[in-house]
Amino acid sequence: MFASRQVLNACQRRAFSASARDLSKVTILGAAGGIGQPLSLLMKLNPRVTELALYDIRGGPGVAADISHINTKSTVTGYEPTASGLRDALKGAEVVLIPAGVPRKPGMTRDGMDSVTAEALTNQSTDLFNTNASIVRDLAKAAADASPNANILVISNPVNSTVPIVAEVFKSKGVYNPKRLFGVTTLDVVRASRFVSQIKNSDPADENVTVVGGHSGVTIVPLISQSGHKDITGDKLDTLVNRIQFGGDEVVKAKDGAGSATLSMAMAGARFAESLLKASQGVKNVVEPTFVESPLYKDQGVNFFASKVELSADGVEKIHSVGELTEHEQGLLDACLVDLKKNIEKGVQFVKDNPGN
Ligand SMILES: NC(=O)C1=CN([C@@H]2O[C@H](COP(=O)(O)OP(=O)(O)OC[C@H]3O[C@@H](n4cnc5c(N)ncnc54)[C@H](O)[C@@H]3O)[C@@H](O)[C@H]2O)C=CC1
């Protein structure tokens, strides 16, 4: 049923290589998961997408068959969980979204370095890190071979480490382009805008909060002073910042062992993918905070950092600095950089120690 849809004709392929693209293949790796399914749905609803490729180690073709009945123009293909299925899913992709991996359980931290309490949890967290690190490493290898020029959007946690893992794999294959590798931190931005609107009784659509740093705990640094709400101070500010930094925990706790944020994450991932597609289709001044290889704190040994990034058809166009910070925000940033450096090093070390096959 899907075979004919798997093949782009030669004319389409030529068009795809043009810089302002009118054909946009989006590939989702981990498409049958908690994030993958609603993310696939949202990408099917996006008119900028012409071809949707869904891959998972289980259930990809089923999700694709279901979504393919939605009456939007894009074609949808579900790929078998084989090396050739993965390669075909990736071939010709403009955007590759990676939500493959295991989610947290209550009590675990995202970075898998220090769990909250017992040694047992530390072991589980380490397992979680190793599991996701291996999954992302292997998917990155496949992407480096099959779609070296695609924009790679990493959702799998811990983002602070999985993004450097992808970079190391692409480097090892000689195809690394830092302008095309993104850690998706959009959920932090989405949460920040929602949480501020709850305090201010405002429409979250009007609340733009820049969030910089990374994507776990204290590495998440919301810049409330730049959001037009300098009046949020003291305990109110501390509570707000803490809620943004540990928003993921609220969901993990409420799901009580059944995983972490999926629906809000799918929305956030779809928003970031839409921004990239918009930029690659020629829309100017598209700016999103995202975790990229960044010069901002390289002198402190922090090679990846999320800040506002202007996007273009080439991927990263311009990395914005963090702007003016309050003393409080500077303190948050200092704490962020300490953890972020370790998280990044952990990802780099993982690939050195575990190069895989
Ligand atoms: N960046 C962010 O803001 C967020 C990241 N996450 C992370 O996203 C990841 C996925 O979360 P969920 O969707 O809730 O998990 P899930 O377990 O529901 O889904 C993961 C999917 O990945 C698939 N998978 C596993 N190994 C694979 C491989 N080698 N190739 C292709 N697919 C593979 C599984 O079969 C499953 O369908 C987790 O690591 C989670 O921590 C979650 C929320 C927010």
Ligand SMILES: O=C([O-])CC(=O)C(=O)O
């Ligand atoms: O907290 C988690 O493990 C999932 C996540 O990244 C988030 O919800 O921001």
